[in-house]
Amino acid sequence: MNGVGPESYGITEYLLIFITYLGLAFIATFFNVCVIYTTKIRFEGGNATFWESINFARSKIGLIFAWSVIAATVGLILRLIDNMAERAGESGRIVLNILTSVLGMMWSIITIFVVPAMVYHNLGPMDAIKKSVETLKRTWGESLIRYFGLGLIQFLFFLLGIIATFILFFVLAGLGPIGIIITVVIALLYFLGVILVFNVANTVFNTALYVYADTGKIPEGYSRETLQNAFKPKG
Template sequence: MGRIRNTIALAKASWQVLLSDKELIWLPVFSGIAAIIMGATFILPVALTSSNGPLGWIAAAAFYFTTSFVVIFFNTALVSAAYERLSGGDPTIKSAIGAAVSHLPAIAGWAAISATVSAILKAIEERAGFVGSIVSSVAGLAWTLVTFLVIPVYVVEGGGVVAAIKRSGTLFKATWGENMVANVGFGIIGFVAMLPFILMAILAIVSQVGALAVVGIVVAVVGVVAVTVVMSTLSGIFQTALYLYASTGTVPAAFVSADLPGAFRPKHR
């Protein structure tokens, strides 16, 4: 129960930061819109090209890279804004986007690596059956946890993406315990928040009442999207706070009320 309470406290602290800069919530929205546009751009070429041919592989690689680039670009903007706020500044959408633009080389490098890893994991899952799915899931989770702080590292410390990956791994080893619980906890909170909307959609479909079903489904979709956007924003804020504590040992002022030292307890050797 203590871990659950701690996760909720961290989510509340992240929420308070978001309330101070409500415009930050637009960054995940922009990310989603841009990713959808990029995805739609590649649907036709991929559909018209043999998936086993060289053009199919090129189209798939381009899709993975551009989608990763868009998502990482806006995540970088969000982390930059969160860092500015947690450091006492007053970020704006313009300053966040500007900060992301200044890190384009790192973003491109991280997008290329992320896309490559995603493609490899997907290939393992598709070609090795049930065992491949397990291996892919475990490896994917490990990769996500170890590289969780890559974006805050290159935003705050600068440098290349390879150095950022190594630094993220080092910080993860130093504070690996409850940060995993908190990370997973954010996903659980998001799922619980989505549950009423999911149930609403199911009831709307089962009811088979024309207009009522349509309204119910629309409201449910909007609700799920809203929860996804909010949780994505909170995750970026939390990610930045985790980095600041892990790298400096100092708790950001906005997270003093949450038990940050307890949440990111150093690994016992």
């Protein structure tokens, strides 16, 4: 394994990639369960504390790990296709890149309600995937378009952050290395904050969608129009 390109990847490298994906998926799912549980309690008129949400997620640790394994496996498969694309010819690279994008998008859509299904119905990963797909089909049909309103707003915040970072860099340039460090720290905190806030907002909104799709009830704080317009059938 002397090379650094994808063609030099062996079992060890892919195992490390899988473990990394597994760890990231586990952490993300654990805290998504916390957010969804908190949201569920709020929708039901309660007020879950931070530690109650943590303890609930801990009680679902087996389900979280099982789902993380599946998510990491899918991520690894997509990574393998990416590596194949890098070794393929020009036309093959285009086809495989398109395939990766399509598969990734399809996976994101069919699993959108997996974690809410785990929280609300205590389902295992495979049953949660089936529940997610059934919920989508029952409510909006098989041909769906998701409106990524939050994604657009998040992009605008990132754009503003990039502009502000450049401005701050030039303003603090006179301080030398200290100015660079200050700029980097502020930028990192800002972008991490944006990612955290919008991830939570997206999780809460998806939970509201799940409640509406699964029960037909409108969660407190949402309108029927907002939830119905989240997905629209293709014309």
